[in-house]
Structures are given as structure tokens and as C-alpha cells.
Amino acid sequence: MFPFTFSKMRAVDSNCSHLGLIPLQLMENAGAAIAREIMSRIEYGKVVFVAGRGNNGGDAFVAARHLALDDAYDVRVLLLGHSERIRTDESKHNFSLLAYSAIREIKEIADSTELDNYQGLKDADIIVDGILGSGIKGAPREPESTAIDLINSSGKYVISIDSPSGYDPEGEGTVKSIRADMTITFHRMKQELGIAGCEIYTGKVKVVPIGVLRDAEEYVGRGDLMRLARRKQDAHKGNSGRILVIGGGAYYGAPALAAMSALRTGADIVTVAVPENVADTLASYSPDLIVVPLKGDRLSPGNIDVLEKLIVSHDVVVIGPGIGRDPATIKAVELLLPLCEKAVVDADALFDLTLPANGKGKFIVTPHAGEFSRLSGLTVPRTLEEKKKVVRDFSGDKKVTTILKGSIDVISDGQNTLLNSTGNAGMSVGGTGDVLAGVTGALFAVNAAIDAASCAVFINGAAGDLAFKEKGFGLLATDIIDRITDVISKVF
Structure with a gap:
């Protein structure tokens, strides 16, 4: 509590x-x-x-x-x-x-x-x-x-x-x-x-x-969003967060969705670092994105030198959307995390991840039930009370803030545990997790990990609920991005 x-x-x-x-x-x-x-x-x-x-x-x-x-x-x-x-x-x-x-x-x-x-x-x-x-x-x-x-x-x-x-x-x-x-x-x-x-x-x-x-x-509610840091009237570019999305190679849509979500949530600058095979395609997605091509067709240890310089100049790293599970990519993730002060670790970056990660950074991990079982070695319990305990114990032991995604999301940093009930079955469509990662990264730039994680799942789910009212089971991840500002504007 x-x-x-x-x-x-x-x-x-x-x-x-x-x-x-x-x-x-x-x-x-x-x-x-x-x-x-x-x-x-x-x-x-x-x-x-x-x-x-x-x-x-x-x-x-x-x-x-x-x-x-x-x-x-x-x-x-x-x-x-x-x-x-x-x-x-x-x-x-x-x-x-x-x-x-x-x-x-x-x-x-x-x-x-x-x-x-x-x-x-x-x-x-x-x-x-x-x-x-x-x-x-x-x-x-x-x-x-x-x-x-x-x-x-x-x-x-x-x-x-x-x-x-x-x-x-x-x-x-x-x-x-x-x-x-x-x-x-x-x-x-x-x-x-x-x-x-x-x-x-x-x-x-x-x-x-x-x-x-x-x-x-x-349960996370609109009142919790009121506690989030707000953009000041005299703010300068970068004061509301510089986000680096490291992803792509295997796919290009996922890092684009994460990046656009971060921008819609209020980040000032979003840079997307992706392998050169998808860089041009991703750059054409939106002129609002800064795209940095990386050598090769997959993230690899050979990209570390370039990424290290980018990490230093950004507040939060969102790593994982669309990277795939190539062994060289998994090794690159292992080498990159110790360089990060703040990171949101998502999707395939969670695959074969060892926690606690080296270094002194603060991390938010965003597993679904299968990914959580692989990370923790445990079967996700069926009852909500048992889930809360398992996620809390895991987060405390691994020194991370965890978002266990599900019909009821469980969020914990090892001391504090919250639940989220926004969202709907239509959000099982691909890309919604990438949207959540981007929202989380933007909030994490200027807020504590537990506040960023808990409010991110609320915003993502509430935006999905608005999109579902309009699109039904035909909603797309991009529809959720379009409704992020509607959720946030109701609070601020």
C-alpha cells in the first residue's frame, strides 16, 4: 500500500x-x-x-x-x-x-x-x-x-x-x-x-x-492522473521529456506506434533508432519523428556505440517494440540496459531478459501473462489477490516496476500495488502494447515509475474504450493513439 x-x-x-x-x-x-x-x-x-x-x-x-x-x-x-x-x-x-x-x-x-x-x-x-x-x-x-x-x-x-x-x-x-x-x-x-x-x-x-x-x-482513476507533472506555461523544448525508442528490424510498425504514442502523451522530442532496413519506411510514417538508422537489419552489439550517445541525450529509453528475438538482438538489449537511467522494457526485449539488470537504472517492464511467466519462472495465478502478491514480490525482488497486462492490469514497484480496469476485448488487436509502451515512456520522463506505469495503463485503456465505442472490434492501435489526448484533456 x-x-x-x-x-x-x-x-x-x-x-x-x-x-x-x-x-x-x-x-x-x-x-x-x-x-x-x-x-x-x-x-x-x-x-x-x-x-x-x-x-x-x-x-x-x-x-x-x-x-x-x-x-x-x-x-x-x-x-x-x-x-x-x-x-x-x-x-x-x-x-x-x-x-x-x-x-x-x-x-x-x-x-x-x-x-x-x-x-x-x-x-x-x-x-x-x-x-x-x-x-x-x-x-x-x-x-x-x-x-x-x-x-x-x-x-x-x-x-x-x-x-x-x-x-x-x-x-x-x-x-x-x-x-x-x-x-x-x-x-x-x-x-x-x-x-x-x-x-x-x-x-x-x-x-x-x-x-x-x-x-x-x-484502482487507478482520473484522480491519479491529476498528480502527474504538468507542462508549465514557460516550458522550453525538452522540459516535458526526450524519449528514445529503440526497436524495429524485424518489424517497423511497432516502434512507430510507440513513438507516436509518446508524442501524443506529451513528450517534447521522440527519437526512433531502428535498423537501416526499416528506417526509411518508418521515417515516412510521420514527419514528427526523428529517425536514426542503425547499421544492419537487426539490432546488434555493433550498434552500441551509436546508441550510447543517444541514450545520454534522452530522458527515457523505450526498448523492445518490433526488435525480434535474434540472439544478437537479445545480447544488445543486455548490453544497453546498464547504460540507461530510465527504461521501459517491452515486447521482445523481455525475451530471455535477466533481472535485476546490471547498472543503477530504473526500469518499467510490461509483460503479458506468458512473458511474466518466462521472466519469473512462475505460473500467473488465477485470483486477483494472488496475482497482486506475485507481481509485488517479483517487482521487489527484481528491483523493477511491473505492469502485468491483462483484463485487470496489476502494477507494482514491490511496495505499492495498484489495479487498472480500463480497456476492452477489442484491444487484443496487435500494436496496443506498443502504444502502452510509448505512453509509459512519455510519463516516466517527468514522473516516478509507479505513477508513470499506473497512469499509463489507465490512459491506454481509457483511450481504447473511447475508440471501441466508435470502431467496435474493428479498432486499430492507431485509433487508440488518436484518443489519448481526449483522455488526458478531461483531467487537465
Whole structure:
């Protein structure tokens, strides 16, 4: 299982939404859990919720509503900003319900001077921090900055929702943060809340369940794609990845499909190195490809000198599409992998491959069941749980990230294991694996191996599903390439 981060949690939230569990329900569950924690700490008293305009504030609004049902609690809500500027529909909805909840005070704070004059924090029994939550970068702005100062200097018991406001263990680091007595975080412990020394900000961390769907966590979804690196507005050519596809000789279509898929996924530059017997044909496939002819009609150790220079100038090598199983080719693969910092090893490059490979590179391997059995010496189990274990153990032992292709894809790096259910029977047509290799290579250039591999199978399968709706069992691998951008554009 993944060491959970706040970024992963946002992906899971999004996946829940796509599966039908609406964000409003998760917010309701989170707020109710906060209210229960407050009631377990004090039987009566004054509780002041200081809320921001995002979903963190929405959780606070729900908690305040639940708490106000009990007359033993004097509940007050401070919104930092104007209610018309609340940023999410869920938070707006829950703020509107406060008017019908018998809450003693609902105050909108226009600027920090109003906070300086507010006396309500001084006699509070508990202050709930629902200002910013996770995801802040740099110093908090006003009026949030003043609110943090006032809460920290109040001397009251402080509960932070999900993460102390202002706490940023990454990026620019924490500039100013709530110093909570307790942080209530949702679903799973977050990696950022377990960093040594962070307890000066978090206090005690308590994890509470909120009804997240298991499949939203275990299966790759659109939320996971949101975590991928995005092309920046000021990006230069090459910033989004330089991919080298080494293939061909036996076939020319396979490396062309992998290369075009990498381009459609967002790689800036794709170079295809193929034996000279197929180089001209492949170059005519698209003017977008840079084709480097290699001597001979098959990849061989004699090509190593040329390829070594190309490998150095590219971020990721995709090796295997269309290379065939000539003994000299298999030897060349063995010699090339130690030269790669990152490589996607596909198709016949997996044949007779010895793992772990020499060198310190990071590798993603993409076997189907037969290729996996040859690599591992094991029969692929029938049950999904057994498959997960076998793939996880293999990946950890061989120090690779594995995509075991099937009706349900299993992806693992030895520590984290994910599943993918996109795709259809029409994708049994030749070339779809080459498309996956290209998508994986493009993502691997700018993302971690497990993120690249898991999101690649989702994108490839989802593009195949779109193509299947139009072409049915007559779909071609090129139809999948044409729909890659449709899948990615729905996220970005």
C-alpha cells in the first residue's frame, strides 16, 4: 500500500467522485467526525470554528452544524473572507446551512483589522482550525496570517482539520503555521504528518474514517492522473521529456506506434533508432519523428556505440517494440540496459531478459501473462489477490516496476500495488502494447515509475474504450493513439 500523501488523498477523493460517491458526502462524514471528537473532549463549552474559503472550511461548517444540535455547546463560526467568495460548491452549500443551525454567531471577516478587534477567541474552550488545510505553499496571506497568530497566542486547545494551516513540509517549507494540540486527518495517516519534528505543528495526530471507497484507492482513476507533472506555461523544448525508442528490424510498425504514442502523451522530442532496413519506411510514417538508422537489419552489439550517445541525450529509453528475438538482438538489449537511467522494457526485449539488470537504472517492464511467466519462472495465478502478491514480490525482488497486462492490469514497484480496469476485448488487436509502451515512456520522463506505469495503463485503456465505442472490434492501435489526448484533456 502507498505511503499516503495529501496529494494521493486528493486523487482518492477525485476517484470516489468518479465512482459516484459525491464530495458532499465525504465532507459530511468528515465534519461529523470532527464534531464527535470535540464532544469526546468536552461535555459542554464554547467552540469557535475559524474557517477558510476552501474545502477545509467546508469541513468546519459541517462540524459546527453537528455540534450546534447539542445545547451544551456555544458554537461560533468565523469565515475568513466573504461568503460569496467561497471557492467550492460543497463549502458554499454547507455554509448556507449554518443559517438554519442555531449557531450563536456567524461572522464574515473582511480584513485582518476585524480579527484584531474580535474578542471571541479569548473565552473559547476549543478553537478549530479550518483555515487552509494541506496544499499551501509559502507564507499565508491576510487575513489568514493574522488569524494564525491570534490562534497560536490564544493559549486555547486547538484542533486542526486535516493539516495545521500554514504547515508546508515540502516546497518552500513552513513559514508560519498553526501550532495545534491535535490534528484530525481523514481516511489514512499522511506521510507529511509523520515527519520527525512536525509535532510542534500537528500535536497529536488522529486518523478518522470518512467512508472512502476501497476501489478509489486500489484502482487507478482520473484522480491519479491529476498528480502527474504538468507542462508549465514557460516550458522550453525538452522540459516535458526526450524519449528514445529503440526497436524495429524485424518489424517497423511497432516502434512507430510507440513513438507516436509518446508524442501524443506529451513528450517534447521522440527519437526512433531502428535498423537501416526499416528506417526509411518508418521515417515516412510521420514527419514528427526523428529517425536514426542503425547499421544492419537487426539490432546488434555493433550498434552500441551509436546508441550510447543517444541514450545520454534522452530522458527515457523505450526498448523492445518490433526488435525480434535474434540472439544478437537479445545480447544488445543486455548490453544497453546498464547504460540507461530510465527504461521501459517491452515486447521482445523481455525475451530471455535477466533481472535485476546490471547498472543503477530504473526500469518499467510490461509483460503479458506468458512473458511474466518466462521472466519469473512462475505460473500467473488465477485470483486477483494472488496475482497482486506475485507481481509485488517479483517487482521487489527484481528491483523493477511491473505492469502485468491483462483484463485487470496489476502494477507494482514491490511496495505499492495498484489495479487498472480500463480497456476492452477489442484491444487484443496487435500494436496496443506498443502504444502502452510509448505512453509509459512519455510519463516516466517527468514522473516516478509507479505513477508513470499506473497512469499509463489507465490512459491506454481509457483511450481504447473511447475508440471501441466508435470502431467496435474493428479498432486499430492507431485509433487508440488518436484518443489519448481526449483522455488526458478531461483531467487537465
